[in-house]
Amino acid sequence: MEQSASPLTSDEIRSLVRPDHVHRRAYADAAVFQLEQERIFGRLWIYVAHESQLKMPGDFVRTRLAAFEVLVTRHTDGNIYMLQNRCPHRGARICMVDRGNAKVFSCPYHAWSFRPDGSLDSVPHRKSYPEAFRLDDPQNHMQRVGRVAVYRGFVFATLNKNPEPLVHHLGQMTEIIDNLVDRAPAGEVEIADSSFALEYRGNWKLHLENAADIFHPSFVHNSSVAPARRAPANASILDQDQTREMLLANGFGPAEWEGIQLNGLSGGHAFMTNIYNKGVLASQDTDPVAARYRAALTERLGPERVARVLAMNRFNNIIYPNLVVNAQYQQMRVTVPVSVDRTIVHIHCFRLKGAPDEMFHRAVRFLTTLGSPMSMIFSDDVEMLERCQQGLASDVGPWIDFSRGIGMDRHGPDGSISGAASEMPMRVQFEAWVNYLTAEAV
């Protein structure tokens, strides 16, 4: 890690990205990270919570937004608020759990108590505070930060005082949130209570790039692909072969490199066609669970819409800057940057309300197989992200390459398309990155 002497200028930021290369400072310079916190995580719409965690007044989620630790709360007025997790009295952090329900947030130091909208409910021994001290003085409230907007149950927040509407930022990526929610026979998804938090010693962008990289799986995941190939089919009594199929699916070759279509969108978003085509992951007609699920969904949507909803067959859908959604497996990863070389990835799954219980069991299984700290897949990805960060720490040969596929991408008004294991999504991400980091103050 290093610290530049002064804040980076827009010209310096532009000089870090070439059409086919990016300078290592984008990953390793603390001044770049500082600017990202300010202009990307401090200005864009960032996922902070799911409404299923905020059903009742007093429900809250604790998370991070740029440099702030925040509480996202549901107040008795029905609104969602975002509060800095700090007591205005002596500055102590108030809430020390990740989620729950609280009628008031009470600071354990001197017992100032706050309502879920941040307003000060009470202080003990009121008469020892001066005459001018008022409970309704906003200065004595937990500070509201930024603003909140909800898209179909997904709660986003921004510190931007003049943000574009959330749906503008999401753009075409609203389709994937729609698709996840539309897959629920009851028209609603619930985030699972259990999730994983994985930390790696590397820059946050490395995870985002890896999620868009379809070239690496056959190399990075060979140690689980090869044993899965040697293992007998349907040997497990637990999961209808789901784990083995997931491991097998990373055995990419030319058919996958050329067969998976990548889409890159302005704003830095990207998505790809699916990689899992077998077994319980493929929702086959012979699968009784899938049949019951289709029937339940058809009852709500009718056969034509069901066909359309289930036809969306994608794997990673990357909503810039930090959300990866797999709609048909009900999975979501949220990248939280901690410092220039430290990142936490929160990995969640969803329950499709109204779907057979077995569908949720499969989503939970998916979460464990891909995202657990003992995952036979993601642990190897994380190892590579850390090795990249280690390699990028020194200034020798500072330019790294993302030129693969550069002459083969097709560009249209809605973005870029590639069918050839292109690094186009990374080029799209860095084009957006430069735009965000060089945008004037708003």
Add this chain to the structure above:
Amino acid sequence: MLDYETQRQIELFLFEEARLLDAGKFAEWLKLYEPQGIYWMPSQSGQTDPLNVASIVYEDHAILSIRVQRLLEARALVLTPMPRTTHLVSNIEAQEAEGGDFTATAAFICVEHQADKQKIFSGQHTYQLARKDDSFRIKMKRVALLNSDGVHSPMAVPL
């Protein structure tokens, strides 16, 4: 209370498991499990449900065989260099269970060293053991990590 000899046999069986893991003899380690044996590492403290609540590991013999082969693969990135471990099991308390089986609980500490990192894992094991000749086979091993719901970095060697 269990008779001294059976208690001692169970202790020695748990020590054998720890020794095989420390020696990197993962194929031999898997042989301690029944053909339908399960290795379970919950993600939540007190977790009883492996279907609706995510687990760090919830694998039967068939999936564990893949995991073991991966541990023996030279190309597993997370295993280069191969971590070295010390598995300690202590406070072993065993009881008789139904059908001639036994249950045992044990506190554990595992120190794992790899390259520039040293990690410490700790928690409680719960075993369901079946008699097999003069030894035992594991029907279920539940590994309750102290920090099961915490922030993790990748883990490779079974605890």
